Amino acid sequence: MKYLDEYRDPALARRLVAEIRRSATQPWVLMEICGGQTHTLVKYGIEELLGSRIELVHGPGCPVCVTPLEILDKAIAIASIPRVIFVSYGDMLRVPGSHSDLFRVKAAGGDVRIAYSPMDALRLARENPQRPVVFFAVGFETTAPANSTAVWQAKREGLLNFSMLVSHVLVPPAIRLLLEQSANRVQGFIAPGHVCTVMGYEEYEELAARYKVPFVVGGFEPLDLLEAILLLVRQLEEGRAQVENQYVRSVSRGGNEAARRRMVEVFEVVDRNWRGIGPIAQSGYRLRPDYAAFDAEKVFGVETISAPEPPECISALVLQGLKKPVDCPVFGSRCTPATPMGAPMVSSEGACAIYYQYRRHTAPAGAIT
Amino acid sequence: MSDPIQFTCPLPLAVGDRIVLGHGSGGRLSVELLRDVFLPFFHSPILNRLDDQAVFEFRGARLAFTTDSFVVKPLFFRGGDIGSLAVHGTVNDLAMGGATPLYLSAGFILEEGLEIETLRRVAESMGRAADDIPVEIVTGDTKVVEKGSGDGLFINTTGIGLVPEGVRLSPTLVRPGDLVLLSGPIGDHGIAILAEREGLQFSTDLVSDCAPLHGLVAAMLAVSLDIRAMRDPTRGGLSSALNEIASRAQVGITIEESAIPVREEVRGACEMLGLDPLYVANEGKLVAFVAPHAAESVLAAMRRHPLGHDAVLIGTVTDTHPELVLLRTPFGTTRIVDMLPGDQLPRIC
């Protein structure tokens, strides 16, 4: 397939790997933030290829993993209401809330459906005018244009049975938090390619300058990530801390203005709790007041549901890249994709799930019973 | 259930007390359901083997006996329907034991309100599928449930077949050094079905690969009896089939990603939805474990047969990582092909 296969070419990958290994004269710790990028890196065993000088740490790039506990509880509460059609992206269905998950709600008789696109939820609302249709709008900035369009269109059509439970999170505030930690070891970042397709990469320039850390906007195929890693290593070796763009075929510095105009019309920036991390200021989106009629939290009166996060949890450390999944004492034993204990094991893009699925045979002996 | 968690990660949910869709997916949850709920009460050494079919001796003949239920939605899809699937699926389970199909039964659970014309179309399709094999449907049953209790129509077929003299197929015969052959491209059925489901709304020319495999199996056994085991990778995909064999035979399996054929349409759909073809269902494919000296002739025999003309060697059986299925990427690195707990979920990111 065009624009996919070329970026998976093994021969070119080998050359990039050789160049990376040649360029790194000392150890470097790099982080990618997007779940899709984590998936590719682990699926192709890229860290294995890079040798011991490059350590890849997986950041909080899975929106499913970082969706706050109380949002899950709100979703479960809404989905359990009779006659509600609750529509969600697939990976959210297995994420545990405080007492249940959406799959269980479905098993108990809730009408929970999987959609590929928020427009599918809109269509369901049109086809079922007598029933409330709620879309679980989760994601980073990448999904925000789509999610905002669904509710924007619903308002234009007067589709009053449609509403959205919104839980967007934003990448730059999370990176800022990471960089503020004294325990932070990450020296360079692969910025998320599709988030930046929408948002551009201007926001990272301030971070690069203030914290003196290089960023390279990377794509999702193995060659994209290898090239991004090479650019990062070169910056680090040369003592530069700039923002570069590897994913030029999709990303420009200013991003997609049409998308952002739509988002700004519908969403406003708000403080958000990140599961496993805690509150991060100005790190999420919620619906603006003039979309209140489509805000599922208000429509169903679930705004007051809250769920305190446990204070110490290795999920947090994994999500911040301070620990690897294999460092966790229950990884692979009590905590597996079938019996997940934390969100990074539940989501197919969570670092723990990816490690379990693809890489546990490389874990130190004794890590898995 | 005791709380195993001193470890305060968000939400350890007890393994549930209700059936979820994942229990039917052919993945880990399905296996656990069998082990935890059924095997403790059904006392049978034959059942404990957990093969696709039960093979037993009766008055000097070896019979194979199997049952399968079909709950596919939509009822009619490109390349087949629930009826042809019900016939082929059970014939295939028999074929994986090397058995020639003798007789089938057909049980129907019908939802009140189902159009009789729909049922007639299904019956016609079943009859045609059975005639083509040929196998007779000799007994059956019909029940009706109240509206709202079913997906319109469920079918159970049970089959009995005869295992020829000298033929012995069992996962326990698989040993290190054996070669793994795959009869053709994977993922056709699952993606063809997904395309017809209203939720995901994509179009394709892809057709289900639904087909009876007994002819292909016979052609393979005719050239060599050094075939250890066969499996048809239905629900749970190639991954489940390989993992089941690895687990039953206590061996490791290594496969080459670049050797596994996947049609363009399946790749496109999987890329779009964030699915992995290794987990997508097939209904007209088989994977065979063959003694190394016989692999070439068996592969040639497969390629001479219409259902195996794209057959390929995809991997080997090893003793270096028992019970693990590893995949070698085109980059030369390896990763685990694990059994999913339940159904594969489309990814957003």
Next chain:
Amino acid sequence: MRFATVRFGGVTRQACLDFVPEAQCGDYVIVHVGFAISRVDAEEAQRTYRLLEEMEALEEEPGALEAELGKDGA
């Protein structure tokens, strides 16, 4: 809202083009949950290959652009 038929390998689906108004039939787009978020810049897409040429790597030319993007009406 503008929709178009987009082809991913062998399957087609509708995608919303509101955010990529300049996309034409024959263009490639990045699609996320049913929305095109960028148009692939073919010239820029060559960049990885140019990089590798610098490393005395690439000899072959990548395959020519093929598939279609058929537009339905607004």
